[in-house]
Amino acid sequence: MAPQKTPEVPRPSASLIVVNSRNEILLVHRNPKSSAFAGMHVFPGGNFDVKQDEDLVQTAIRETFEETGLLLAEASDGKRPNDQELDKARDAVHAQKLLFRDFLAQHRLALDRDALLPFTQWVTPPNVPRRFQTQFYVTFLDSAPASGFAAGDKVERIPTPDGGQEVVAARFVHPAAALRECAARQIALMPPQFYLVTTLAAVLHGDACTAAQREKVRELSQGPFGRLVINPRPLPSAAHDGWSVLTYEGDESRGGAKGRLHRSLVKFVKPGVVSEVVLQRNFDVFTEIEEVHPHGEAKL
Secondary structure: OOOOOOOOOOEEEEEEEEEOOOOOEEEEEEOOOOOOOOOOEEOOEEEOOOOOOOOHHHHHHHHHHHHHOOEOEEEOOOOOOOHHHHHHHHHHHHOOOOOHHHHHHHOOEEEOHHHOEEEEEEEOOOOOOOOEEEEEEEEEHHHOOOEOOOOOOOOOOOOOOOOOOOEEEEEEEOHHHHHHHHHOOOOOEOHHHHHHHHHHHOOOOOOOOOHHHHHHHHHHHHOOOOOOEEOOEEOHHHOEOOEEEEEOOOOHHHOOOOOOOEEEEEEEEEOOEEEEEEEEEOOOOOOOHHHHOOOOOOOO
């Protein structure tokens, strides 16, 4: 029997869910030829860069800026960079010709760190070659200073710093509409994104982001849900008809009560690429998380 390979240590990363005033979330479309998550729709995000980032909050803001042109920062003198300056800086930061912190210092910009709310952390299963430990955040544009597009299908600031090597499009779409597009197989979401879009679709009703809805999302962030660290694990015995089963903490197969489901059915095209996801979660994320997953602080 061949020796079992030691799982790769997950790379710390961060991803940001941006919600605008119309209850739309920002999705980027990965290049179909990309080496990671090819063709998938994901939230802006990427790996922690020790040269660029102080922490994962800065990673999330920097990656969102690089991939979409949207900058969550406030100028101390009230003079934000114009679109031309933003595009030039985004290209330079992405090409690693300019450090993000130097760009911020040049324009006296301070990141709006307090606007980013923790919204679960996900760890790639140990059997996957490229592993990530991703901290997800959520933020609201109407409560965070921002330069860039703000609503609807505006795509003027689609990132082009590397010819679309990583991202080929960026747009805002309502969570419910994104789920309908998934069902129609017009777009595909990875299990973590599908899980979080489904969670937000249950809160962000209508086309106006209300104070009550924002408070509901903050309640999730500040409670056990926001601190969830989810380690998906395959359940081979439940796989059938091309569907794989990924179980999460608190599922009946992972120590949860009998009948408790916390899992996704997934059709994989190849590692890192899926065609369909079905979430099975039969408990209330506001009131029943404690029984499902004993939370702890997320660590790098």
